[in-house]
Amino acid sequence: xxxxxxxxxxxxxxxxxxxxxxxxxxxxxxxxxxxxxxxxxxxxxxxxxxxxxxxxxxxxxxxxxxxxxxxxxxxxxxxxxxxxxxxxxxxxxxxxxxxxxxxxxxxxxxxxx
Amino acid sequence: xxxxxxxxxxxxxxxxxxxxxxxxxxxxxxxxxxxxxxxxxxxxxxxxxxxxxxxxxxxxxxxxxxxxxxxxxxxxxxxxxxxxxxxxxxxxxxxxxxxxxxxxxxxxxxxxx
Numbered sequence: 001x002x003x004x005x006x007x008x009x010x011x012x013x014x015x016x017x018x019x020x021x022x023x024x025x026x027x028x029x030x031x032x033x034x035x036x037x038x039x040x041x042x043x044x045x046x047x048x049x050x051x052x053x054x055x056x057x058x059x060x061x062x063x064x065x066x067x068x069x070x071x072x073x074x075x076x077x078x079x080x081x082x083x084x085x086x087x088x089x090x091x092x093x094x095x096x097x098x099x100x101x102x103x104x105x106x107x108x109x110x111x112x113x
Numbered sequence: 114x115x116x117x118x119x120x121x122x123x124x125x126x127x128x129x130x131x132x133x134x135x136x137x138x139x140x141x142x143x144x145x146x147x148x149x150x151x152x153x154x155x156x157x158x159x160x161x162x163x164x165x166x167x168x169x170x171x172x173x174x175x176x177x178x179x180x181x182x183x184x185x186x187x188x189x190x191x192x193x194x195x196x197x198x199x200x201x202x203x204x205x206x207x208x209x210x211x212x213x214x215x216x217x218x219x220x221x222x223x224x225x226x
Contacts, residue, residue, distance in 0.1 A: 004156075101147060101159045103159070104149075
């Protein structure tokens with residue numbers, strides 16, 4: 001089964017600083033990859049998804065961007081962080097079927113101060 | 114707009130006290146309903162997928178059921194290790210050959226010894 005490596009586990013960054021979160025997947029090839037954000041009191045919000053290398057779809061307008069330079073690598077970035085970017089960021093993957101379950105990484109708790 | 118509502122927001126049970134968590138949804142073209150378990154500071158872990166009304170799935174002390182309007186996660190004789198946040202997600206057709214996955218805010222379950 002799939003294993004998702006996500007790091008760092010926690011991150012504290014000042015407003016205006018850049019961000020790079022990395023996610024790598026093992027145990028599958030050509031997965032669909034996702035970045036979610038989970039804020040306190042809110043459901044999981046889909047930020048980006050990718051069905052292949054270099055293919056990125058954004059679900060909401062925001063201060064963040066995503067890239068997929070390799071089949072099993074997904075990166076979440078920002079040039080200048082905002083206070084509102086604070087939250088719990090989760091990388092997830094699925095095998096590609098429209099009804100396939102998601103496997104999640106362990107998440108990154110980002111605090112922007 | 115597709116909506117997924119989970120209730121209650123929080124539930125405290127004594128060990129051995131059975132109960133149910135509710136997930137009600139308003140979507141057209143349901144593709145599947147998913148239950149996940151999330152421990153504090155961790156990513157969600159897949160539990161069940163339900164596809165059609167009347168379907169039931171079981172795993173240890175958990176049983177998930179589905180009707181046309183809602184799903185229940187029944188917990189029989191819970192133990193302290195069942196304490197977690199339980200998330201419900203609904204996948205529905207969103208047009209142009211694509212599907213959207215919408216998460217509820219979760220129910221935080223605490224099982225007291």
